[in-house]
Amino acid sequence: MNPPQPRTPRTPDPAPERRILRIRGGSAWDDRGPRHAPGPVAALFDTRDRDRFCPGTLLAIGPADEIDRHEAWAHTPPEQRQTIDRPGSVLLPAFVNAHTHLDLSALGPRPPSDPADPSAFAAWLDMVRLGRPAQPDAIAWSVRLGVELSIRGGVAAVGDVAGAAGGQTNLEAWRTLADGPLLGVSEVEFFGIGRGEARGLEAATALWRAHEAGFRIDPDAGVRLGLQPHAPYSVAEPTFRALAGEAARWNASGSPALHLATHLAESLAERELIAHARGAQRTFLESLGLWDESLAAQVGRGRHPIEHMERALVSAAEGGSPFLCAHVHDCPPEWEGREPEALLGVLRRAGVSVAYCPRSSDAFASPDALGPHRYRAMLDAGVNVCLGTDSLVSCPPGTDRLSPLDEARRLHARDGTDPLTLLAMCTTRGARALGIDEDRCRWTVGGRMLGVVAAEGATLASVMGGESEVALLPTTTCC
Ligand SMILES: [Zn+2]
Structure with a gap:
């Protein structure tokens, strides 16, 4: 496969008026281990200070159903909310x-x-x-x-x-x-x-x-x-x-x-x-x-x-x-x-x-x-x-x-x-x-990650042991 022709890479630019970004995945890991008990995970970001691939300040990370009830999500008008769904993926720091x-x-x-x-x-x-x-x-x-x-x-x-x-x-x-x-x-x-x-x-x-x-x-x-x-x-x-x-x-x-x-x-x-x-x-x-x-x-x-x-x-x-x-x-x-x-x-x-x-x-x-x-x-x-x-x-x-x-x-x-x-x-x-x-x-509440990667797979071991695709999230299509 030939490498792609380079476009001018630029900072991703999703809708700035959306204040809260929810990223959902199968699990989330950093160098300390998995960030929650087994089951779907979600992370919430305040996107007002997003920069380059940093999605903003991490407000919360945990079981997806708990995050749905988090006040930052529940109290934000739907038009200011954005979700990226990666159900079959492990979420990792960039x-x-x-x-x-x-x-x-x-x-x-x-x-x-x-x-x-x-x-x-x-x-x-x-x-x-x-x-x-x-x-x-x-x-x-x-x-x-x-x-x-x-x-x-x-x-x-x-x-x-x-x-x-x-x-x-x-x-x-x-x-x-x-x-x-x-x-x-x-x-x-x-x-x-x-x-x-x-x-x-x-x-x-x-x-x-x-x-x-x-x-x-x-x-x-x-x-x-x-x-x-x-x-x-x-x-x-x-x-x-x-x-x-x-x-x-x-x-x-x-x-x-x-x-x-x-x-x-x-x-x-x-x-x-x-x-x-x-x-x-x-x-x-x-x-x-x-x-x-x-x-x-x-x-x-x-x-x-x-x-x-x-x-x-x-x-x-x-x-x-x-x-x-x-x-x-x-x-x-x-x-x-x-x-x-x-x-x-x-x-x-x-x-x-x-x-x-x-x-x-x-x-x-x-x-x-x-x-x-x-x-x-x-x-x-x-x-x-x-x-x-x-x-x-x-x-x-x-x-x-x-x-x-x-x-x-x-x-x-x-x-x-x-x-x-x-x-x-x-x-x-x-x-x-x-x-x-x-x-x-790292997934540190209050921190600003370099970026979030979704890697197809069920566990970190399956990501490391496989050949699946990865995507740096804010650059990809959101729903
Ligand atoms: Zn060298």
């Missing part, structure tokens, strides 16, 4: 996609045919590099398509990487995202390693200084700018520490916390470069003319990529800006004679959030090279693990939406992971990673 690249959506779902074959993989990388949108109009078109696919997947907030096409930092993805109805963070990507080390930090700090207001936007109310030093194999380690220092100063001045994200411990090639200064990534950096003495002194010291980043990650957390780290496929329990679980200990101490993208991880055959992803051990250790879709490019052929639910379903089918844990990874944990109030992903 999802948070903690790691995606909406600006690559135009390429469509085209995962590598054989990631284990170096030449096929190199051809795939070339396809992405050459095919990715680079001009502002093309980037905006691609991001709008990604927003459409996200809404179709029940997503109300994203951590979206604003890619540096051609190596240049670019705000077009942020502007487009901010024009649409999703909330979250636009993480502006930059590179800078070896001969390019100084250039990377300069570009990032110049961008930051020039757009300070964008970095202060509340991700609960708009799209905040964040910084995304791309990865330890493309940005020098001192740059990460410098950013951590800058973030601490920024945060100490009372500004909302600077959002920092990166890709970490993604592949064996990254480990080879960082620990041993060898392998395909060194060859690549040499081919770009970036390899120099300073880089040679920073890597090849037997340190795992997580150890290599430890000082920067811990210092960023101490300064109030813990990193959101995408992937973290490479986190073995034993490493070169260190204490067991030393690497997991670093992640915990650094308070990082890990955005795991299971389908992308499988598309790149990461488990074959590095073993199963250790998300459950990370969760057990107290690390905030959330789910991301990565870009549409690495999604399976035929993918026509971008939803962490599809990532959760992969984990449920493969690992039998508990549905409630998966729901938290699709909602509250992603919110925490992006600086969004976690309560916006």
Whole structure:
């Protein structure tokens, strides 16, 4: 199936004169469990403060017949009442996609045919590099398509990487995202390693200084700018520490916390470069003319990529800006004679959030090279693990939406992971990673949810175990 052509996504606009919205479903869940005893459920919202996909303030949730007698419903004139009925559905908080690249959506779902074959993989990388949108109009078109696919997947907030096409930092993805109805963070990507080390930090700090207001936007109310030093194999380690220092100063001045994200411990090639200064990534950096003495002194010291980043990650957390780290496929329990679980200990101490993208991880055959992803051990250790879709490019052929639910379903089918844990990874944990109030992903009376999703199914387990459709409710036809 081809992805849809992007329309200009906009904030849904149901009849504003209707003050009370009643949503009825088969059951309602959040990361704490079911929100009422078995039987049809209903939730009432005061829609006067609705915004984007937030239906308004939650007034009540409970058994449908009780809600029918609630004074806010019973005492409101019928013409000011609205009902959305989803009797065969589980009602869930809208999802948070903690790691995606909406600006690559135009390429469509085209995962590598054989990631284990170096030449096929190199051809795939070339396809992405050459095919990715680079001009502002093309980037905006691609991001709008990604927003459409996200809404179709029940997503109300994203951590979206604003890619540096051609190596240049670019705000077009942020502007487009901010024009649409999703909330979250636009993480502006930059590179800078070896001969390019100084250039990377300069570009990032110049961008930051020039757009300070964008970095202060509340991700609960708009799209905040964040910084995304791309990865330890493309940005020098001192740059990460410098950013951590800058973030601490920024945060100490009372500004909302600077959002920092990166890709970490993604592949064996990254480990080879960082620990041993060898392998395909060194060859690549040499081919770009970036390899120099300073880089040679920073890597090849037997340190795992997580150890290599430890000082920067811990210092960023101490300064109030813990990193959101995408992937973290490479986190073995034993490493070169260190204490067991030393690497997991670093992640915990650094308070990082890990955005795991299971389908992308499988598309790149990461488990074959590095073993199963250790998300459950990370969760057990107290690390905030959330789910991301990565870009549409690495999604399976035929993918026509971008939803962490599809990532959760992969984990449920493969690992039998508990549905409630998966729901938290699709909602509250992603919110925490992006600086969004976690309560916006819960049925809390008096609260304002990011949005409400109806997922066809009888129970949360059947939703996680099935392939049913989902819908972000206020955008769909009401009765
Ligand atoms: Zn990514």
